Amino acid sequence: MLVRILAAVACGVGLALAFEPVAQPVVIPFAVAGFVLCTRGLTLRWAWLPGLAFGLGFELVLLFWMRAVGPDAWIGLSIWQSTYFAVLGVAVAALQRHRLWPLWVATAWVSAEMWFSTWPFSGMPWGRLAFAVADTPLADALPWVGTIGVSLVLALSGSLLAWVVVSEGRERGVAGGVLAGLVLLSLVPLVAPWQPDTDGQATVAVVQGDVPGNGDDILYDYRQVTQNQVDVTVRLADDVANGREPRPDFVVWPENSTAVDPFRDQQTHAGILTASQAIGVPILVGAIVDAGPRHVLNQGIVWDPVTGAGDRYTKHHPVVFGEYIPFRDYLDDLQIGRLTMVGRDMVAGTRLEPLSIGDVEVADSICFDVAYDDGIYGQVRNGAQLLTVQTSNATFIHTDQIDQQFAITRLRAIETGRWLAVASTNGVSGIISPDGQVVARADPRTQAALVERVGLDTAITPAVRIGAWSGRLCLLLTILGLALALFPYGLTRARQQAGDATVPSGLAGAHGSSSE
Incomplete structure (x- = not known):
């Protein structure tokens, strides 16, 4: 053994x-x-x-x-x-x-x-x-x-x-x-x-603003994290105005672009307005939004330069013990040090409709959501033309997690036959084609604005049509096997036990002795 x-x-x-x-x-x-x-x-x-x-x-x-x-x-x-x-x-x-x-x-x-x-x-x-x-x-x-x-x-x-x-x-x-x-x-x-059936095009910009300090603590200077996103977006607007970059149809900011509620915090709200008015197109803002005294939402918010905040996607799969605590009423009494750091529980989203950003239908995912099938499949089935991933991997920026997640992200582009734009606070950000090729990528721990012309597609791959049924079939076959x-x-x-029970005890003992 x-x-x-x-x-x-x-x-x-x-x-x-x-x-x-x-x-x-x-x-x-x-x-x-x-x-x-x-x-x-x-x-x-x-x-x-x-x-x-x-x-x-x-x-x-x-x-x-x-x-x-x-x-x-x-x-x-x-x-x-x-x-x-x-x-x-x-x-x-x-x-x-x-x-x-x-x-x-x-x-x-x-x-x-x-x-x-x-x-x-x-x-x-x-x-x-x-x-x-x-x-x-x-x-x-x-x-x-x-x-x-x-x-x-x-x-x-x-x-x-x-x-x-x-x-x-x-x-x-x-x-x-x-x-x-x-x-x-x-x-x-x-x-x-599989051949993508492109039925339109759009220009997408991904903004990676970087995280101050060592880069592995999004809360170390959370206001500067937001300001970095604003600064890079304003510089991009200047490049657009001077013809150095094409005007994007919309901009993608990462998860945790704001670590406080932008509807309650005036400084954060003002920064988003500055960026959106400078670039003049919608920004998909990754924000933490209050949901009462004990809960928060991790959202991608479509922020229009004219009408303000609109359509929203809420993270489907918050991280257990990292973003919410199950059985909190019992565990709080134990005063476990690491769990006490999670002050409020993050509420899971259920939306399966794509976001409308300008004229583009977008399937959004937030961080670890990209590793799950349900949210992406549902939004693509409901008409999403493009995928976005908003992520904040700052905690893991000095590890190989960022490369493992980026590999999964590339696979989602292939699986759905869609272009995909991923925005990270400080890595890995990029734009990926439907065959999984990385057409633009920002180095970790840098500030960058990636602008690319991408295809839009509404064709649904067989994989997305099949969805969870292949897994259910495997489970059924396993149970049958x-x-x-x-x-x-x-x-x-x-039968063996029944046969042993019919053998007289004396013979059974003799047999046992001879076998030894």
């Missing part, structure tokens, strides 16, 4: 190398195969151990950036996320008793991804296999089968590779042939890529 556990840890660490900063997705099938082999042949009582070991190796490396919040947050989140792999280890051990186990194992992996991406408290999607494929041929499959489908292909490649390892003779040839067929099938989108694997096993155990 010790060898299995150590091997599982190594495979988990190997899977983490598929993501930024190493970004070597070629390791994914081998890491998944290692997970399968480490659990193979184990009883359900023990299969969780290599599963947990794999999860710890994976999560502690993948989420190393959480140390910016604190070692306790990094270790605690990593352990929690690892428990999903412990459960997955038990499921995979059971499913390998079935004849078609490579398929069932792959669906179980995707079901586990859906589980840790949605529960509890909306989950934590970091580490989905598909999030590592931005610069691979498999990225072209995203518009067709989505993030869930690409994860399924990657998990299936790993389970088939494990089948090749454990099989012999003719069966090994069959396993190798199926694996080769999967590889060829996954390359079909290269021959028939477990039933087919466990029912005969349970029936056999019951």
